[in-house]
Amino acid sequence: MVTDDDSGPMSSAEWSSAACMLAYRTNAAIIYVEWNFGRDMCVLAIQTSWEMLQNEGMIPKNVLMPSIAPVRAKQGKLLRAEPIAQQMVQDKVRFRGVFTDLEREWATWQPTDPDSPGRIDASCILVYGLIPDANDGAIVHAPLPKAPQPGRQASAAFRYGRQVGTPGTGTAGGGGGRRGRR
Numbered sequence: 001m002v003t004d005d006d007s008g009p010m011s012s013a014e015w016s017s018a019a020c021m022l023a024y025r026t027n028a029a030i031i032y033v034e035w036n037f038g039r040d041m042c043v044l045a046i047q048t049s050w051e052m053l054q055n056e057g058m059i060p061k062n063v064l065m066p067s068i069a070p071v072r073a074k075q076g077k078l079l080r081a082e083p084i085a086q087q088m089v090q091d092k093v094r095f096r097g098v099f100t101d102l103e104r105e106w107a108t109w110q111p112t113d114p115d116s117p118g119r120i121d122a123s124c125i126l127v128y129g130l131i132p133d134a135n136d137g138a139i140v141h142a143p144l145p146k147a148p149q150p151g152r153q154a155s156a157a158f159r160y161g162r163q164v165g166t167p168g169t170g171t172a173g174g175g176g177g178r179r180g181r182r
Helices: 012-027 039-055 077-089 100-109 116-129
Strands: 030-034 067-071
Touching: 012 030, 012 039, 030 039, 030 116, 039 067, 067 116, 077 100, 077 116, 100 116
Parallel strands: 030 067
Antiparallel strands: none
């Protein structure tokens, strides 16, 4: 369940302090960070901010810092977001509250957009941390054609550009046949 969205363009000091304050405010046990890009920097920034916030009295000194867990996300926004969108469709991810900016990003972002919305990335890292299986087996496809092509069977596999054969034909999934196997 997504309960907060403190995403936005911030410096390392700003986002790590915001993450620490959110973790303190929600009594979080874990702060998830992206493994692929900046994992070590993220861990150091969070540890430094937690200590600074305790020294400034924003977080009591007797409160332990949550553990920091890295999450390995797929390369590319589409490959990261597609499995999470599926989790949302299956009602495995819910929002508690109104998150206009986050919902707008999820509703309007297209793979061809030149920008890379941070709220989608942040929510993907969170969900991958909470539901690790969401990162397995994503299938990303091109948009469905508007109408079936004449003379071709309009099966779901055909619409998604896949060839599904019978056992022993050598075609399954991507239509690669026996290429690469000897």
